[in-house]
Amino acid sequence: MFHSTTTQYAIRGLSELAVRAGQESMMLDQLTAGTDLPREFLAKVFQQLVKAGILTSSKGRGGGFTLARPTHQISLMQIAQAIEGPGACDGCVLGLSECADPAPCPEHDLYKPIRQRLNDYLSTTTLADLAASVKCRKG
Amino acid sequence: MFHSTTTQYAIRGLSELAVRAGQESMMLDQLTAGTDLPREFLAKVFQQLVKAGILTSSKGRGGGFTLARPTHQISLMQIAQAIEGPGACDGCVLGLSECADPAPCPEHDLYKPIRQRLNDYLSTTTLADLAASVKCRKG
């Protein structure tokens, strides 16, 4: 796998939110109903996304979570970094610490173009793309 | 990261073996000396590689581990699968189980070419490439 399951939950949760609520507000109970998303854990994940500025939240009656920006301005890369910290998508195939040192890991050069492409994909693909893809299948 | 740390140890251990011993035999003590590879843990990892047919081993005095095939016949993909099992490099970006279901995950199509390229890289890159890259830097 490329992302941790926590990050995957973040992506799926946000994706659900984008499809079902768009820029509107939505509660966790509604969002996780009918899905296999673990409500309690997703609550934790969403808190991280609030702190990262991807979501906004409001308490009490009528409260819930809302996307802080339009769907096309939230990329997979931003989500991953919000959960796993900056540099989440750095690091070489081998995961060598030496990659940061003066002597980069042997595979650095070979893997470089692949990682570049992967990073491009993660940076340019947004929640809007996910939502569109989901709606297309349902329609 | 893409691979588990266990897989990374496998790759690094085999890479060391390829560079320092080639097709010859080498003991764990020698191999891990001067590196940050955890000897005891690498012993476990190497056992998996023996069972997977990537390494051969011999006990007792003069024993050690030897590559079961020429370096150019051992790919990163084979190593990863030996550790993480078959299908280690399958699965979509989102890690959705629905990818196997009649309704593939929304990003399946978008991510497909990237994964294809990644798998190509892992399948075609071998220990010979790693060893050559390492020697190049040292020389």
Next chain:
DNA sequence: AGCACAACGGCGGTAAGAATCCATTATTGA
């Protein structure tokens, strides 16, 4: 003001991965 509601945050448990220790087995050399 008071009540219901929903996010917030601390704590705790389970499971898998990572790593170590030690006893056992097999091999070589003297």
Next chain:
DNA sequence: TCAATAATGGATTCTTACCGCCGTTGTGCT
């Protein structure tokens, strides 16, 4: 045959990710 050696395998510890429980805090409605 005996001793030294090095991999093998079992058991155990430690860490981290994943997930749930529950009290707290803040908000809106009546």
